[in-house]
Amino acid sequence: MPIPWTMYQTGTRWADQFLLAKPEKQLAGESSSDPGTVPLDEAVRIVRSIAYKTGTETIPTDEADGRTLSESIYALNDIPGFDRATMDGFAIISSDTADATSRSCILTLIGSVRKGLSSISHLYPGQAVSIQTGGKLPEGADTVVLADDCVVQGDRITVKNPVPPGCNIIRRDEDFRKGDPVYPTGWILRPQDIAVLASIGRIRVKVRKKPVIGIISTGRELVPSESIPKSGEVREVNSYLVTAFCKRQGAIPVRYGIIRDDAEELTNLIEQASQECDAIIVSGGSSRDEHDITAQVIHKLGKVYTEGISFAPEKRTTIGQIDSVLVIGLPGHPSATFMVLTLVVIHLLQAMKGSPNQPVYRKFIRLTDNLHASRESDRYIRVTITDDQATPVFGKAGLIHMLSQSDGIVKIPAGSKGFSIGDRVEVMIW
Amino acid sequence: MPIPWTMYQTGTRWADQFLLAKPEKQLAGESSSDPGTVPLDEAVRIVRSIAYKTGTETIPTDEADGRTLSESIYALNDIPGFDRATMDGFAIISSDTADATSRSCILTLIGSVRKGLSSISHLYPGQAVSIQTGGKLPEGADTVVLADDCVVQGDRITVKNPVPPGCNIIRRDEDFRKGDPVYPTGWILRPQDIAVLASIGRIRVKVRKKPVIGIISTGRELVPSESIPKSGEVREVNSYLVTAFCKRQGAIPVRYGIIRDDAEELTNLIEQASQECDAIIVSGGSSRDEHDITAQVIHKLGKVYTEGISFAPEKRTTIGQIDSVLVIGLPGHPSATFMVLTLVVIHLLQAMKGSPNQPVYRKFIRLTDNLHASRESDRYIRVTITDDQATPVFGKAGLIHMLSQSDGIVKIPAGSKGFSIGDRVEVMIW
Numbered sequence: 001m002p003i004p005w006t007m008y009q010t011g012t013r014w015a016d017q018f019l020l021a022k023p024e025k026q027l028a029g030e031s032s033s034d035p036g037t038v039p040l041d042e043a044v045r046i047v048r049s050i051a052y053k054t055g056t057e058t059i060p061t062d063e064a065d066g067r068t069l070s071e072s073i074y075a076l077n078d079i080p081g082f083d084r085a086t087m088d089g090f091a092i093i094s095s096d097t098a099d100a101t102s103r104s105c106i107l108t109l110i111g112s113v114r115k116g117l118s119s120i121s122h123l124y125p126g127q128a129v130s131i132q133t134g135g136k137l138p139e140g141a142d143t144v145v146l147a148d149d150c151v152v153q154g155d156r157i158t159v160k161n162p163v164p165p166g167c168n169i170i171r172r173d174e175d176f177r178k179g180d181p182v183y184p185t186g187w188i189l190r191p192q193d194i195a196v197l198a199s200i201g202r203i204r205v206k207v208r209k210k211p212v213i214g215i216i217s218t219g220r221e222l223v224p225s226e227s228i229p230k231s232g233e234v235r236e237v238n239s240y241l242v243t244a245f246c247k248r249q250g251a252i253p254v255r256y257g258i259i260r261d262d263a264e265e266l267t268n269l270i271e272q273a274s275q276e277c278d279a280i281i282v283s284g285g286s287s288r289d290e291h292d293i294t295a296q297v298i299h300k301l302g303k304v305y306t307e308g309i310s311f312a313p314e315k316r317t318t319i320g321q322i323d324s325v326l327v328i329g330l331p332g333h334p335s336a337t338f339m340v341l342t343l344v345v346i347h348l349l350q351a352m353k354g355s356p357n358q359p360v361y362r363k364f365i366r367l368t369d370n371l372h373a374s375r376e377s378d379r380y381i382r383v384t385i386t387d388d389q390a391t392p393v394f395g396k397a398g399l400i401h402m403l404s405q406s407d408g409i410v411k412i413p414a415g416s417k418g419f420s421i422g423d424r425v426e427v428m429i430w
Numbered sequence: 431m432p433i434p435w436t437m438y439q440t441g442t443r444w445a446d447q448f449l450l451a452k453p454e455k456q457l458a459g460e461s462s463s464d465p466g467t468v469p470l471d472e473a474v475r476i477v478r479s480i481a482y483k484t485g486t487e488t489i490p491t492d493e494a495d496g497r498t499l500s501e502s503i504y505a506l507n508d509i510p511g512f513d514r515a516t517m518d519g520f521a522i523i524s525s526d527t528a529d530a531t532s533r534s535c536i537l538t539l540i541g542s543v544r545k546g547l548s549s550i551s552h553l554y555p556g557q558a559v560s561i562q563t564g565g566k567l568p569e570g571a572d573t574v575v576l577a578d579d580c581v582v583q584g585d586r587i588t589v590k591n592p593v594p595p596g597c598n599i600i601r602r603d604e605d606f607r608k609g610d611p612v613y614p615t616g617w618i619l620r621p622q623d624i625a626v627l628a629s630i631g632r633i634r635v636k637v638r639k640k641p642v643i644g645i646i647s648t649g650r651e652l653v654p655s656e657s658i659p660k661s662g663e664v665r666e667v668n669s670y671l672v673t674a675f676c677k678r679q680g681a682i683p684v685r686y687g688i689i690r691d692d693a694e695e696l697t698n699l700i701e702q703a704s705q706e707c708d709a710i711i712v713s714g715g716s717s718r719d720e721h722d723i724t725a726q727v728i729h730k731l732g733k734v735y736t737e738g739i740s741f742a743p744e745k746r747t748t749i750g751q752i753d754s755v756l757v758i759g760l761p762g763h764p765s766a767t768f769m770v771l772t773l774v775v776i777h778l779l780q781a782m783k784g785s786p787n788q789p790v791y792r793k794f795i796r797l798t799d800n801l802h803a804s805r806e807s808d809r810y811i812r813v814t815i816t817d818d819q820a821t822p823v824f825g826k827a828g829l830i831h832m833l834s835q836s837d838g839i840v841k842i843p844a845g846s847k848g849f850s851i852g853d854r855v856e857v858m859i860w
Binding site: 062066080081082084115117134135175176182183191192198219221225227230238240248260364398399401403430 | 491492495496509510511512514516544545546547548564565566600604605606612613620621622623624625626627628629630631633649650651655656657658659660661662663664665666667668670671673674675677678690762764768792793794826829830831833834860
């Protein structure tokens with residue numbers, strides 16, 4: 001049975017509001033010398049429009065779970081390839097039974113068919129073979145009658161009622177017909193898709209290469225996580241966060257280490273990474289200065305599209321490009337970094353993998369607190385979910401434990417009335 | 431800030447109805463010589479109660495995403511470990527400003543603190559230091575006043591209004607206090623948790639070993655996926671499906687190959703696998719016989735708890751145990767196998783990993799068709815989701831393409847009124 005491709009493209013996964021987004025306006029970086037601040041959906045459009053797809057590679061199908069197809073898959077043969085019984089019974093010729101109600105229909109049992117290769121290749125009028133679920137119908141047979149609908153005496157089978165053609169069988173091309181489209185380019189493979197590919201004999205598939213993401217952390221106060229910080233120092237956290245996030249999203253993270261606020265060192269490292277990676281993520285320290293350094297370096301080496309996204313409180317996100325390599329400068333606080341990862345960077349990774357769509361899990365759930373709106377910009381507030389209720393999590397941006405204390409995020413549109421206790425709100429799950 | 435552990439145990443992820451389920455009744459296999467058929471929740475209880483937890487191993491934290499902690503994690507030190515500015519401004523002593531509204535409060539700027547190690551270790555009354563976001567407050571300082579709230583002239587700073595203690599700072603133990611519980615045993619690590627562990631210096635963690643799952647396929651008609659089937663043969667699909675599913679769920683699949691309906695060969699292979707694996711999954715061919723063979727072999731080698739689950743149409747699922755190794759016999763049709771994987775086997779894997787809870791994504795969504803209930807048993811119907819509507823997918827159990835055509839599943843409780851077009855139903859997403 002052919003599967004309509006349009007279904008795949010639009011429907012079978014949750015498309016979020018940014019899916020298939022195309023740049024509707026001129027990119028911020030092109031329209032103005034001041035990159036300024038853009039709304040979230042514009043930031044996503046920028047990322048999706050300048051990210052390039054990675055190359056392709058052919059890999060074994062059983063290692064392709066989670067990968068994105070870079071070829072369309074068609075059935076090379078009819079599947080199952082023969083008429084197949086779906087129940088235990090007797091394979092017969094339906095027309096033999098046409099008068100079964102008015103006069104007795106007696107067939108001769110000429111043998112039995114188990115699954116696998118069969119010894120009985122042809123059935124002639126007046127004959128029947130006993131057949132096992134999964135067994136191949138002999139040529140000539142066109143239906144299967146169940147034992148309950150017959151009287152069996154030795155090799156004589158009396159069929160009680162007429163049996164239409166096609167009962168209790170799967171036809172030779174009922175699963176897939178030769179040439180049927182099975183999956184389109186861009187499809188993200190799931191375990192059940194691996195099974196479908198195995199069923200049509202596709203043991204290798206062409207997929208997008210995993211994007212290689214360079215990861216740089218900046219911050220004068222940062223020491224590696226394995227160090228014991230001296231007073232005034234803190235452990236570097238963002239490279240761990242970005243690495244685990246990229247891995248989970250099917251990318252290959254490459255750590256370039258920690259830069260302690262030196263613009264020249266950062267320039268050299270970003271230049272090197274831009275030769276070796278498909279995209280670069282720089283997470284700034286916690287201060288304005290450092291973020292500005294990242295933006296300056298990107299500006300020097302390439303082009304800056306925007307220096308901020310207008311969602312409170314994590315505005316400072318630089319989006320730029322060096323040659324064809326997209327560079328994102330994230331805010332330094334890990335909880336802010338995580339928010340930008342889940343709202344923006346995920347689109348970068350999806351776009352590079354050539355996925356037109358992306359599963360985003362959302363749930364409508366009752367709010368335990370009031371959430372006011374901002375007049376200027378959309379607010380994105382973390383929530384925890386307990387007993388099917390969403391509780392906003394507020395806290396200073398610099399606190400790390402907030403990371404583990406939220407399950408998702410609620411959007412409060414700019415200029416709206418906000419939400420009140422008891423409202424059902426849509427939560428995007430991390 | 432300590433995180434209440436109870437929150438983790440019950441609330442922060444979707445607990446489905448089976449979470450924390452314990453066997454309430456005597457296990458079926460113990461109460462009767464006929465294992466018979468049990469409802470789904472009883473099958474899950476059986477699986478959860480006889481599955482044993484895998485052993486533990488210590489691994490680098492940055493490879494621990496998705497793994498289950500087998501130790502409780504506590505903060506070994508205060509984090510951040512020093513009072514830290516969250517804004518650029520001036521670190522001062524709040525009591526100096528107590529009378530700032532009635533008479534002018536003039537402080538002497540004695541230097542500046544950037545992030546990282548600081549040269550100014552102590553602040554005395556009447557003094558101020560300029561401080562950068564993330565910078566360490568000198569001893570004595572207890573608050574940060576923003577530049578906007580001061581008048582700065584050379585090294586003289588006039589503070590306009592009284593500043594309470596604790597403004598624009600994170601206290602030394604505000605993120606975590608030494609000894610605070612951070613994560614309990616059984617917690618499934620996510621990227622954000624990896625970041626939190628890095629922040630407290632835990633670069634290695636003790637986690638449950640990945641369960642090793644032996645996979646056996648039986649069926650006289652089956653040939654390996656790389657073969658070109660002769661007429662009457664079909665490609666083996668279930669081992670691909672079970673392998674990809676186990677990998678995605680954090681288990682290590684081990685394929686033991688295809689058995690062509692030979693009870694002795696199956697006995698030998700299950701015996702071997704029970705020595706080498708933590709659990710075994712046998713997927714039967716499509717006929718009743720083969721399923722019976724699996725059940726018989728398990729019975730001979732160990733104990734059978736049930737031979738069926740009462741959810742139409744995929745009843746034939748054997749749950750048994752050989753020594754301490756749980757053995758599940760799945761139905762042969764891949765679409766039926768997939769349903770049992772997502773409804774039953776997932777609990778086996780979670781239980782072996784020692785996870786008390788499990789994220790299950792659910793969504794309330796409008797139905798495009800009527801779904802009637804069965805009187806005897808709960809029905810579980812696949813649906814596709816398009817344009818935020820759920821459309822039931824019906825089809826013969828033997829068809830493989832149904833695998834790729836559904837996004838989730840709807841439960842219709844036994845004896846209920848069923849659902850009608852337009853009803854909002856809860857869909858469990860694959």
